[in-house]
Amino acid sequence: MRTTPTESTCHPGGDTPPASIVVLGIGNLLWADEGFGVRCIEALQRRWEFADHVQLIDGGTQGLYLIQHVQEADALLIFDAIDYGLEPGTLKEVRDDEVPRFMGAKKMSLHQTGFQEVLSLATLTGKYPQQVLLIGCQPQELEDYGGSLRPVVKAAMETALALGVAELERWGARPVERRTPLAPREAVTLDELALTAYEAQRPAAEEACRIGDDRFMPKAEV
Template identity: 55%
Template sequence: MNRGNRILVLGIGNILWADEGFGVRAVERLAEGWSFPPNVTLMDGGTQGLYLLPHLESADTLILIDAIDYGLPPGTRREFRDGDVPAFLGAKKMSLHQTGFQEVLGSATLLGRCPERMILVGVQPECLEDYGGGLTDTVAAQLEPVLDRVREILRDEFGAGGEPRPARAATSTASAAVSRQAYETGRPSAEEACRIGDPRVLAAAGAL
């Protein structure tokens, strides 16, 4: 294994918008189930935009996991490499002011600090408009196949395939409150949310 090759496995997306959170949930699941050599970093990039730039600058290889709108049937998996990666990033922007990951890569390139290798493993989303919703069944079914592919890339191309993590040693990139299980099972019904609001949000805002 080449320990000098610093590998960043980065999940990007927004868990508030259903399948847009696929990349975040994939890295969360990867961290829970597997441990990797010291040169492999797993990171929930969320929607941090340019705040991710220092992490890209310190990586030699970037493996991205994201929901990608290819215009293909929901759940379709695709893989892109190096110069083809920026054109396919970001299924949804939350506002005109949000920095897309294309801009992050562009900034790293202008600074001459873009990772030498880039690999994007993406899944076609089914739903991006369900605010507060979790992954659809179609897209959730692609979590394990995508993680199998990411581990295969790490093992076969970089000699860093990792080892299954014992259940007692499980870890996560997400806090307990927004882990996939807690987030998706804790969602109020549409009727309750319409009448009284989502208590998860109201409590955080001090409204309860």
């Protein structure tokens, strides 16, 4: 796994700490590496505590329903699986005005189309965050319904989390390692969908079709 340099290191807002920080993970847990962003949010919440002005959001595939969170943020950190055309597991940081362009460069799913529209709408309403950082990971596998993160992408999570926590610390989020485990139903991701439970409960391929039902798949011409 390798990382690429940040696209832009300057941002408006100077040295003023952001009053509201939103950390957003987007993607679909049910399609293997598409769940990277949500898994990052899950891990952040389970391992770290933050100041009261920091929100951790499991954005899933909500698209335009996320607009209020973006508009409320002075600083926005996004985790997502992004098809950069790089080696699987490669992380890339993109900042500020470059983020919408990269979100729409190679759309892998409808959620990316929706979130690109969220950023555009936030700009039109004059409520775009002063600072935005996208930490994206190149996926390896998306066509595996019910699948989990591939090992190379799961390994990249650790570096992604370290990059995210470092940025949050610079923004004044005051991250500290969590000493008290989360109570049941306190997690942003449902307990049943937590990474360990999700992977442990998956049926074998012989018991559950993972790419589609043969009865409805187009037949190849002979």
